[in-house]
Amino acid sequence: MHIKALHIKNFRAIEDINVDFDNRVNIIVGPNAVGKTTVLEAIRLVKALLFPRTQNESMQALFALGAASPHLPQQITIPALARNPSTPVVISIRFELSKDEITWLENSVPIIARGIIQGRMGQAFSNPTTLINFLGTPQGQQAIEAAQKEVNSAINDSKNDGRQCRVELTISPMTGPQSTDNPVWPTLLAMLDQRHPPGLTSFSYFPADRALPQGEQPVQLGMADAQAQLESHSSQPQTKYTRLKNTIFSAMIMSESGREELTAEFERIFQGILKGRRLKGFGLNHIGLLSILVEDTETGRTFEIDGMSSGEKGLILTFLLIERSVAQDGLILLDEPELHLNPAVCKDLLSFLVDGYAVRKNLQVFVCSHSPEILAGAFDNDECSLYHLESELMLTKVRRQDHTVIAEALRRLGTSESEGLLFNGTIFVEGIDDVSLLEAGFSSILRRYKIKDLGGRREIEKEIKQLQDAENRGTELSSRYFIFDRDELPTDLKNTKSTKILQWERRCLENYLLDIDILTDLFMNSEVVKNPLNNLGEVQKKLRELAFGQLDDFVAKQIYSRYQYIDPGIRATEIQGKSLNNIAELLHERLLKIMNQYSTIDESNWTSDFLKKCSEERQNLTSVWEAKWLNECDGKRLFNEICQKVQPKMGPKKFKIRVMNEMRLKPSENWRAINSLLSDLLAKNSETK
Structure with a gap:
C-alpha cells in the first residue's frame, strides 16, 4: 500500500497542493511552520476517518488535531482543520497496491462483502446474531451478491489501472466528514490492515512529539498489550515511545525465536548506525527490576539502556518497531527522525533506513526533516526523492541535476x-x-x-x-x-x-x-x-x-588609487594549471610593465603633486560631507x-x-x-x- 499521489486543499497550513510520489523514501523539507507535518497529518486523517484499524482511531485523530473533544465527540470544530472555515477540506490519496495485496483481496471477497454490509447497516448489526439472521434471509443474500459484485468490480478496475485506487475525504462545515470517491475502497483498505495480528500494521505514524520513559515500566502481555499495540500504530502514535521496554520484554518472553530476532535487530542497529554499542543482555537485575544492558565497545563500560541519550533510545525504538510491527509493503510516516541526534549519526540515518528496511521490506516512507545531513543523503540515493514545501500552494520535487x-x-x-x-x-x-x-x-x-x-x-x-x-x-x-x-x-x-x-x-x-x-x-x-x-x-x-x-584617509586612498600602479604580487588564478615557463613569462612581462610605469614618476615633484591633489579632493569632499557625513x-x-x-x-x-x-x-x-x-x-x- 504505497501512495502515488496526494491532493490537499484547505487543510490547516496548506491551501492547495497536488503532488505525485514516485519512490520508496520521500523526504519533505521546507522552512519552519510552513506545513511539513501538516502533510503527514493529512495522510493520517484520511486513514483514521476512512479506513480506521480500531474503533477509537477516528476520534483520537480528531482529538490530536484539536478538532473534537471527548466531551462532545460528535461535534467537529472546523476552524481547527480548515485554513478557510467557510469552505470544505478536501484530501484525496491515490494508492498503489502490491501484487500480494491484490491477491489477498481477490481471495477474501466473501469476508469483505460481509464487512461492507455490516458497516452500511450501522449499529443495529454490530451484534453478530443480528447480522447472521439477516444474511440468512433473501434480502441478505441479495445484499451479499451486490456487495461481492461491487468488490470484484473495484478490484478489476484497480488491476486495469496499474493496481491503483483512490480515496477522498471531504470535511464540510454543513455535512461533516464524508468519503466522496468510490465508497468501496475505504473498506478494502481497512480490511488489508485489519488482516494483520495486533502487533503488525500496514500503516504506522512516528510523530515528532516523543516522551521516552525512564526507570521501571509495567510490562503487559495478552489482551491489554494487544490493544495497546493496535492503538500505538496510528490511533495514538505518541504512545509508541512509552513502550520501549514493553516492546523489548514482550519479544523476549513470548518465544525463543523472539529473543533471537530481538538480539539480531539490536545488532543491526548498533552495527549500522549507533556504532560503538553492543547489547549485553536483558532480564531482571539483583533488585528485581527489568534491566536491559548495553556495552560501550570502546571502553568496555556496561550501562542500563536508560543511560543512553534520548536520541539514541528514540532511534532504537523507531527501528525496532519498523522491523517488528510494520508489515511487508507497508507505509510509514516519520516526522523529524533527527531529533536529539548529532550530525555524525544523522549522516548515516537515511542510508540505514533505506538499505536496512525500506528496500528489504518494500516499505514506503515519508520523512519530514530539517537535517542538512539527511538532505545531502537524499540527493545521493536513487531510492529517495526530495520534495520542497515552498509555501502553502507549492510542494514540488527537487530535480536531480549535475x-x-x-x-x-x-x-x-x-x-x-x-x-x-x-x-x-x-x-x-x-x-x-x-x-x-x-x-x-x-x-x-x-x-x-x-x-x-x-x-x-x-x-x-x-x-x-x-x-x-x-x-x-x-x-x-x-x-x-x-x-x-x-x-x-x-x-x-x-x-x-x-x-x-x-x-x-x-x-x-x-x-x-x-x-x-x-x-x-x-x-x-x-x-x-x-x-x-x-x-x-x-x-x-x-x-x-x-x-x-x-577624511584624510579617504582622500589619500582615492587619490593614490587613481595612479593605477600595478601590483607585483602573484595572483593564484593566473598561475593555476600553468607550466613554470608560462608562469615565468607572465611574471617577467608584469615586471617590465611596472618598470616602465615607475620610470615616468617625477621623484622631485611626486610628493607635492600628490599633496596638491589630496588638498583639492579634501576640499570637494568636505562640502559634500557637511550635509552627508552620517551616510558617507x-x-x-x-x-x-x-x-x-x-x-x-x-x-x-x-x-x-x-x-x-x-x-x-x-x-x-x-x-x-x-x-x-x-x-x-x-x-x-x-x-x-
Whole structure:
C-alpha cells in the first residue's frame, strides 16, 4: 500500500497542493511552520476517518488535531482543520497496491462483502446474531451478491489501472466528514490492515512529539498489550515511545525465536548506525527490576539502556518497531527522525533506513526533516526523492541535476543547495556584525531566512556570477540574497530569478545606526556607558569630529588609487594549471610593465603633486560631507572610536545590538529605511515565483 499521489486543499497550513510520489523514501523539507507535518497529518486523517484499524482511531485523530473533544465527540470544530472555515477540506490519496495485496483481496471477497454490509447497516448489526439472521434471509443474500459484485468490480478496475485506487475525504462545515470517491475502497483498505495480528500494521505514524520513559515500566502481555499495540500504530502514535521496554520484554518472553530476532535487530542497529554499542543482555537485575544492558565497545563500560541519550533510545525504538510491527509493503510516516541526534549519526540515518528496511521490506516512507545531513543523503540515493514545501500552494520535487560546478561555488560561499531547502532563502551579508544586527532588528521578516556572513566581497562576486550563469542555462536554484556595503565599490551584479542583490544606500549597515536621538539617550545614560556625555550637542560634536577625522584617509586612498600602479604580487588564478615557463613569462612581462610605469614618476615633484591633489579632493569632499557625513563616513570605524571614548558597559558588538533594538522599539526613521530595503529585496523573490 504505497501512495502515488496526494491532493490537499484547505487543510490547516496548506491551501492547495497536488503532488505525485514516485519512490520508496520521500523526504519533505521546507522552512519552519510552513506545513511539513501538516502533510503527514493529512495522510493520517484520511486513514483514521476512512479506513480506521480500531474503533477509537477516528476520534483520537480528531482529538490530536484539536478538532473534537471527548466531551462532545460528535461535534467537529472546523476552524481547527480548515485554513478557510467557510469552505470544505478536501484530501484525496491515490494508492498503489502490491501484487500480494491484490491477491489477498481477490481471495477474501466473501469476508469483505460481509464487512461492507455490516458497516452500511450501522449499529443495529454490530451484534453478530443480528447480522447472521439477516444474511440468512433473501434480502441478505441479495445484499451479499451486490456487495461481492461491487468488490470484484473495484478490484478489476484497480488491476486495469496499474493496481491503483483512490480515496477522498471531504470535511464540510454543513455535512461533516464524508468519503466522496468510490465508497468501496475505504473498506478494502481497512480490511488489508485489519488482516494483520495486533502487533503488525500496514500503516504506522512516528510523530515528532516523543516522551521516552525512564526507570521501571509495567510490562503487559495478552489482551491489554494487544490493544495497546493496535492503538500505538496510528490511533495514538505518541504512545509508541512509552513502550520501549514493553516492546523489548514482550519479544523476549513470548518465544525463543523472539529473543533471537530481538538480539539480531539490536545488532543491526548498533552495527549500522549507533556504532560503538553492543547489547549485553536483558532480564531482571539483583533488585528485581527489568534491566536491559548495553556495552560501550570502546571502553568496555556496561550501562542500563536508560543511560543512553534520548536520541539514541528514540532511534532504537523507531527501528525496532519498523522491523517488528510494520508489515511487508507497508507505509510509514516519520516526522523529524533527527531529533536529539548529532550530525555524525544523522549522516548515516537515511542510508540505514533505506538499505536496512525500506528496500528489504518494500516499505514506503515519508520523512519530514530539517537535517542538512539527511538532505545531502537524499540527493545521493536513487531510492529517495526530495520534495520542497515552498509555501502553502507549492510542494514540488527537487530535480536531480549535475550540481558539481554549482556545489563548488556554493561551498566557497559557505553554504549548500540542501541548506537552501530548509529556509525561504539564504541572506549573505558583508559585515562581521551584520548577522546579529539584522536578527536583532528584523526578526519578524527574516525568521524564515538563514543569514550568513560573507567575510568579504571581491572573490565572492565571481562565485555569484557563476551561479547566475548556471541559472541562465536552466538550472533551478533556491533563493539567495546578497547584501553588500556600499564602500567605494558599487557592484555591477544584476538580479536574477534566484539571486537578488542589495547594496546599502549608506556606506555600511553601521551608518544606519548613527541615529542621533537614540545615541544621545544611550551616551547620556551612566548605566549604559562608563563616560557619559552631557547633552545632545556634545554627542553630535563628538560624532562629527570623529567622522571628519576619517577624511584624510579617504582622500589619500582615492587619490593614490587613481595612479593605477600595478601590483607585483602573484595572483593564484593566473598561475593555476600553468607550466613554470608560462608562469615565468607572465611574471617577467608584469615586471617590465611596472618598470616602465615607475620610470615616468617625477621623484622631485611626486610628493607635492600628490599633496596638491589630496588638498583639492579634501576640499570637494568636505562640502559634500557637511550635509552627508552620517551616510558617507566609515560607520564601523566610527562606532569603534566612539566606544573607546564613552566606554559602553558591554562590548562594541553588544552595544550595536542595543542601538538596533532601541531603533526597532521606537521605531526610528533609520530603522524604517532598513526595513523598507529588506522588504523590497524579499518581495522581489515572491514576485518571481
